[in-house]
Amino acid sequence: MSEKKVSRRDFLLYAIGGWAAVGAGATLYAMYKTWEPLPEVKAAGIVEFDLATVKPGEVKVIEWRKKPVFILHRTPEMKEDCTKRTIKTSSGEYTVVIGICTHLGCIPNWEPENNIWHCPCHGGKYNACGINIFGPPPKPLYIPPFKLEGTKIVLGEEGPEYKQMVSG
Numbered sequence: 001m002s003e004k005k006v007s008r009r010d011f012l013l014y015a016i017g018g019w020a021a022v023g024a025g026a027t028l029y030a031m032y033k034t035w036e037p038l039p040e041v042k043a044a045g046i047v048e049f050d051l052a053t054v055k056p057g058e059v060k061v062i063e064w065r066k067k068p069v070f071i072l073h074r075t076p077e078m079k080e081d082c083t084k085r086t087i088k089t090s091s092g093e094y095t096v097v098i099g100i101c102t103h104l105g106c107i108p109n110w111e112p113e114n115n116i117w118h119c120p121c122h123g124g125k126y127n128a129c130g131i132n133i134f135g136p137p138p139k140p141l142y143i144p145p146f147k148l149e150g151t152k153i154v155l156g157e158e159g160p161e162y163k164q165m166v167s168g
Contacts, residue, residue: 046156052091059110061099064155068099068107069144070117071153072128078115082129084165085143089151096153097130097141108141117141 006014047064054060054073061068072095074086087094099107101119108117108126116133117126124135131140143166147159 046154048152048154050152051087051089051094052151054094056092057112059112062155064098064144067144069096069155070099070110070130070141071096072110074128078128080127080129080131082127082131085129085131085140087146087148087153087161089148091151094153095129096143096146096155098144099141101137102132102139102141103135103137 045065047062047069049060049062049071051071051073054071056073057075057077058073060071062071063069074093074095082095085095085097087096099117101108101121101124103119103122103124106119106121108119108124110116111118115128117130119125119135119137122136124137125133126137126141127133129140130143132138143162144155145158146162147154147157148161
């Protein structure tokens with residue numbers, strides 16, 4: 001057997017190529033880790049809330065992804081037809097919407113005597129279902145992705161109820 005000697009030039013080429021491969025691998029791994037959301041960011045995207053704690057006619061405001069979410073326990077006096085925007089549980093019917101006006105991003109106020117949300121900036125009005133009924137808002141209030149677990153709503157996950165609501 002003949003032993004082939006590796007020249008100094010070839011050895012340096014292999015060594016530099018190896019270091020370059022290790023450096024490229026480390027760079028790609030670091031890039032991958034920066035694209036992956038932090039655990040606390042993932043956890044902030046999901047909020048659980050028990051709908052049974054809201055009394056009929058009452059509005060609760062919770063925070064989801066730094067946005068206000070309005071939870072309204074609907075009463076029989078709220079006669080609007082909003083079957084496609086109503087969440088039904090054993091404890092009642094609810095309207096759950098992101099509380100940001102679709103016109104300029106203001107936060108509407110709930111007026112219980114009129115059963116409407118009223119945006120104070122430009123006079124926009126939304127009914128108890130979150131549908132725009134007056135003024136400049138071009139769209140209804142948005143419905144956050146949710147999943148129902150009994151009377152508990154999990155914001156940030158798309159359940160079958162949400163998928164049915166947005167498809168219809």
